[in-house]
Amino acid sequence: MDFESFTLLAATDDLGVEPAARADADGLELRLDFADEPLAQLDAYDGELPILVTNRPTWEGGEAADTAGRLDALETALEHDAVTAVDLELAALEGAGDYDAGRVADTAREHNASVVVSTHNFESTPDREAIVNRLERACAHGDVGKMASTAESPDDVLAMLGASRELTAIDERVATMCMGAAGRHSRAVAPLYGSRIGYAPVDPADATAPGQYDLATLRTLVEQLRSDA
């Protein structure tokens, strides 16, 4: 996955959803931190969709302990041909936590895999300038800078969309979304402002973040809006 164009990922903890995802997804996001035996799942994987692997630490809203093993698992996952992208937290690349995620980025590049550098705000959405600054830092560390914030108002979504448009206009590759009820529509609209990645569960009951649409719905919304543009 090179994220040259909008890429819709079926977010999951179970690679068994792959056949059901094929109609609407361009790939899968496997959340190692949510999954049972994720590396065994990858060993057994014979699906068609490429995979982005994520192993989100607890200090960034995930369920993975901040250990060297968290990063080891991502490096092991990158040995699989089906894994063509890895998600690394901006904070982990800038020295937060106890372990340097730079080695995982190096491994990704050795395997010609893309590096998605992510940052999250589960409480609020900063202003447009702050979003631009954080996304520029993320873009500097990888192939796509990704930010997911929590919207409380339409103004928050406007800030995220404006930042997306501003960075896309200078050829930065970003993925943006606002979480929560107030931010939900951003998941369908942000691709029109340059966002390169969307995340959606096949089954809405399996959401990996607040405010996600199910996969088929998000595909329909994005395609309809893009055709109207």
Ligand SMILES: O=C1C[C@@](O)(C(=O)O)C[C@@H](O)[C@@H]1O
């Ligand atoms: O970082 C992201 C974005 C996300 O949090 C979302 O809001 O859709 C979903 C996560 O699974 C993914 O790793």
